[in-house]
Amino acid sequence: MSDDWLDRVKWDDRGLVAAVAQESETGRLLMLAWMNRDALRLTRESGHAVYWSRSRAKLWHKGESSGHRQEVKSIRLDCDGDAILLEVVQRGGIACHTGRHNCFFRKLEDDRWVEVEPVLKDPKAIYVR
């Protein structure tokens, strides 16, 4: 299989590209993470989101410990080639490691970040495996 499509991505000096996951059913934004070449290839091949964890410096099969996998419906690339958009089905309805639906749960109100998304599940109950 040709890797031309991977060469079209403008990887940064760390070999990464920003990837945003959007929930297909609701259109809500779930998270922003990073992918390297292997992560994007594996996402394409497996049909489930695979990211590159910068903190752990390893491939991160989203949901591998939480079960909150992301089934990928489509993969898009932006005009500059340096941002990816995944349309996904979020298993468990929880994308964030804090147990919330999505990671963008702090909203700016009067110069304060206010938490506006409820914790749907205690993280202690998510990461038991």
Added chain:
Amino acid sequence: MSDDWLDRVKWDDRGLVAAVAQESETGRLLMLAWMNRDALRLTRESGHAVYWSRSRAKLWHKGESSGHRQEVKSIRLDCDGDAILLEVVQRGGIACHTGRHNCFFRKLEDDRWVEVEPVLKDPKAIYVR
């Protein structure tokens, strides 16, 4: 006015944070760009999206030459503090410099990036000023 809220953002080693703009009316993702501290403060103060152009190394008041400004309805920060989500009204219905509604116009189909969004306006007609 306190700058505490700006200190809560985890700026990277270039002093930047990734910022995603989502269209409030449709929920569609428009673009991913970058902000430095001044860009985020100006976005907050002006109510219109201001980014940091990495290629031009200067503040980029989105729409300054195209007229395609982004009126900001809300600003969110993610769990790690290193990604911003803007909910915006996109003036002119065009976010991309190619004249398309949004920048994510290439979709992966059979290992090829296929352009799936129409050009709504010729860029030559957009950047006349």
